[in-house]
Amino acid sequence: MTTEVSTTRSSTKAERVRQAVLADIVSGALPAGAPLDEVVLAGQHAVSRTPVREALRRLQSDGLLEPGPRRQLLVVDVSPARRREVTTLRVALEGAAAVHACTTRDDDDLDRLELLVLKQRRAADAGDAETFLRLDEEFHLALAGAARMPTLSRMLAQLGAFVRLGRLGEVTTATHLRGLVREHEELLALLRSRAADDLRARLATHIEQTAPRT
Amino acid sequence: MTTEVSTTRSSTKAERVRQAVLADIVSGALPAGAPLDEVVLAGQHAVSRTPVREALRRLQSDGLLEPGPRRQLLVVDVSPARRREVTTLRVALEGAAAVHACTTRDDDDLDRLELLVLKQRRAADAGDAETFLRLDEEFHLALAGAARMPTLSRMLAQLGAFVRLGRLGEVTTATHLRGLVREHEELLALLRSRAADDLRARLATHIEQTAPRT
DNA sequence: AGTCAGTCGAATGTATACAAGTGTTCGTCA
DNA sequence: TGACGAACACTTGTATACATTCGACTGACT
Numbered sequence: 034m035t036t037e038v039s040t041t042r043s044s045t046k047a048e049r050v051r052q053a054v055l056a057d058i059v060s061g062a063l064p065a066g067a068p069l070d071e072v073v074l075a076g077q078h079a080v081s082r083t084p085v086r087e088a089l090r091r092l093q094s095d096g097l098l099e100p101g102p103r104r105q106l107l108v109v110d111v112s113p114a115r116r117r118e119v120t121t122l123r124v125a126l127e128g129a130a131a132v133h134a135c136t137t138r139d140d141d142d143l144d145r146l147e148l149l150v151l152k153q154r155r156a157a158d159a160g161d162a163e164t165f166l167r168l169d170e171e172f173h174l175a176l177a178g179a180a181r182m183p184t185l186s187r188m189l190a191q192l193g194a195f196v197r198l199g200r201l202g203e204v205t206t207a208t209h210l211r212g213l214v215r216e217h218e219e220l221l222a223l224l225r226s227r228a229a230d231d232l233r234a235r236l237a238t239h240i241e242q243t244a245p246r247t
Numbered sequence: 248m249t250t251e252v253s254t255t256r257s258s259t260k261a262e263r264v265r266q267a268v269l270a271d272i273v274s275g276a277l278p279a280g281a282p283l284d285e286v287v288l289a290g291q292h293a294v295s296r297t298p299v300r301e302a303l304r305r306l307q308s309d310g311l312l313e314p315g316p317r318r319q320l321l322v323v324d325v326s327p328a329r330r331r332e333v334t335t336l337r338v339a340l341e342g343a344a345a346v347h348a349c350t351t352r353d354d355d356d357l358d359r360l361e362l363l364v365l366k367q368r369r370a371a372d373a374g375d376a377e378t379f380l381r382l383d384e385e386f387h388l389a390l391a392g393a394a395r396m397p398t399l400s401r402m403l404a405q406l407g408a409f410v411r412l413g414r415l416g417e418v419t420t421a422t423h424l425r426g427l428v429r430e431h432e433e434l435l436a437l438l439r440s441r442a443a444d445d446l447r448a449r450l451a452t453h454i455e456q457t458a459p460r461t
Numbered sequence: 462a463g464t465c466a467g468t469c470g471a472a473t474g475t476a477t478a479c480a481a482g483t484g485t486t487c488g489t490c491a
Numbered sequence: 492t493g494a495c496g497a498a499c500a501c502t503t504g505t506a507t508a509c510a511t512t513c514g515a516c517t518g519a520c521t
Contacts, residue, residue: 044482045503045504045505046504046505047504047505070472071472071473072472080505080506081505081506081507082473082506082507083504083505083506083507084504084505084506086301086473086474087300087301087304087504090301090304090305091304091308094305094308094309095308096398096401102514103471103472103513103514103515104471104472104473104512104513104514105472115397115398118396118397118398118399119398121343121347121396121399122340122343122396122398122399122402124343125339125340125342125343126336126339126340128339129335129336129338129339133335181328182332182335182336183310183329183332184310184329184332184333184336184406184409185332185335185336187310188336188402188405191402192398195398258512259473259474259475260474260475261474261475284502285502285503286502286503294475294476295475295476295477296476296477296503297474297475297476297477298474298475298476300503300504301474316484317483317484317502318482318483318484318502318503319502
């Protein structure tokens with residue numbers, strides 16, 4: 034039994050709506066500043082206001098929606114400053130996780146990460162940026178997961194939406210992707226040898242280089 | 248206009264219920280593992296299930312409630328390991344904020360912090376631990392706030408509940424409190440002189456010493 | 462003509478009624 | 492007597508109807 038975190042069975046309508054709206058936000062279909070109307074969304078998804086409401090409240094508490102004028106919920110604007118903040122937070126959180134993971138990590142953790150890197154290489158060779166980005170996020174979450182710090186993992190998962198948002202119009206060549214795979218391999222090697230400080234340093238530069246330049 | 252973050256006007260019933268349940272959790276009235284029933288809470292607070300439901304979902308997404316057997320929501324158990332995790336996270340997040348704050352801080356920030364330290368001294372001299380702990384949390388949030396990193400501030404605010412939970416049965420003498428005030432004064436001085444690295448180091452030891460020993 | 466007040470409207474906040482799923486218990490059959 | 496199954500009760504998920512609040516528009520008065 035692996036993580037199965039992202040394969041969340043959306044047994045509940047509220048959760049399905051949340052996933053759908055989230056997807057629309059990170060895909061750019063709902064741009065920054067777009068107002069979200071409960072009744073409109075309810076109509077679009079053929080459900081009542083109740084599950085829509087629940088979905089919106091959760092997205093709000095994740096920081097993706099903010100209250101605006103006229104009592105509306107607006108899609109948050111991810112400014113360059115905010116992107117830098119997210120990068121800083123990732124460095125701080127993933128760095129702390131990486132250090133801890135060097136003492137708590139498990140052979141299963143290594144196996145999982147190895148598998149992810151393998152899939153990443155395939156996606157990179159195929160030039161499939163979308164798949165690669167999903168695997169990249171999984172890799173970073175799995176790396177943090179090896180630290181057995183559930184609160185930290187939850188915070189990183191929250192940041193994930195902002196990371197995806199920041200990467201919206203990013204252009205990524207196959208060569209570039211292969212370079213990232215290589216870095217992941219190196220990070221994995223450092224985790225395997227429990228080189229905590231080296232891992233943290235390397236992870237920091239990796240995250241900062243991955244982040245959009247601006 | 249200052250922060251007014253904590254003085255959240257509870258204009259909505261859902262928010263009032265949330266505050267009440269949160270207070271019951273951090274006060275120990277609702278111990279770890281206690282199941283929360285929507286209809287019972289609705290009765291206790293003389294509201295319908297709808298706002299109760301909303302309050303519970305928010306507390307859940309803050310990590311204070313977890314789904315348990317029988318489809319129930321249970322108050323999360325704060326184990327020693329989790330307390331250590333929270334401390335690690337505070338060091339990572341507040342440390343990053345402190346470094347950043349050394350370049351973004353404002354004279355108003357210093358004034359706010361100064362005022363908080365002043366009030367802390369009064370509370371410490373009076374041996375009023377409860378007031379002091381509230382001011383302590385405000386101080387740390389204000390310090391992080393000087394970094395102008397809203398996402399980080401929100402994450403720290405979430406952690407606040409765990410910090411308060413971890414401090415539940417803590418005994419604090421007036422002498423101990425005065426020592427903490429002294430440390431806050433020193434942190435403030437380092438922020439004032441923009442000594443980023445020193446501030447981060449000092450803040451780390453401060454947080455680790457504040458945390459329960461276990 | 463500008464400003465203030467009152468009313469109207471559209472959104473969210475709340476209550477309640479209904480549906481659906483799950484655990485439990487009781488009964489029956491092997 | 493034990494195990495399997497079906498019915499029931501309790502809880503949460505959803506829908507809808509009602510209340511409330513805040514903003515905007517319009518009207519009159521200064």
